[in-house]
Amino acid sequence: MKWQGxxxxxxxxxxxxxxxxxxxxxxxxxxxxLRTRRFDGFQSQFGITRHVFVDRLKMT
Structure with a gap:
C-alpha cells in the first residue's frame, strides 16, 4: 500500500x-x-541537515 492511500x-x-x-x-x-527533547537530539537521530529539519518543522 502506498503512503498516500x-x-x-x-x-x-x-x-x-x-x-x-x-x-x-x-x-x-x-x-x-521515547524522551528525545532537544532539537539537536532529533536532528542527529534523523540524520538530516539543520535547515531541512527546520523547514520540515515549519510545515507541521
Missing part, C-alpha cells in the same frame, strides 16, 4: 497515520515519546 484503508491505525501526516511526523512523535 492510507486514509482510504479499512484499518483504523492506517487511517490514524493518514491524519497525523507523513513518516517524519510519525518518527518525531515516536522519538518524543
Amino acid at each position: 492510507m486514509g482510504e484503508s479499512s484499518c483504523s491505525i492506517a487511517r490514524s497515520l493518514a491524519v497525523i501526516g507523513d513518516r517524519l511526523t510519525l518518527l518525531m512523535l515516536r522519538n518524543a515519546y
Whole structure:
C-alpha cells in the first residue's frame, strides 16, 4: 500500500497515520515519546541537515 492511500484503508491505525501526516511526523512523535527533547537530539537521530529539519518543522 502506498503512503498516500492510507486514509482510504479499512484499518483504523492506517487511517490514524493518514491524519497525523507523513513518516517524519510519525518518527518525531515516536522519538518524543521515547524522551528525545532537544532539537539537536532529533536532528542527529534523523540524520538530516539543520535547515531541512527546520523547514520540515515549519510545515507541521
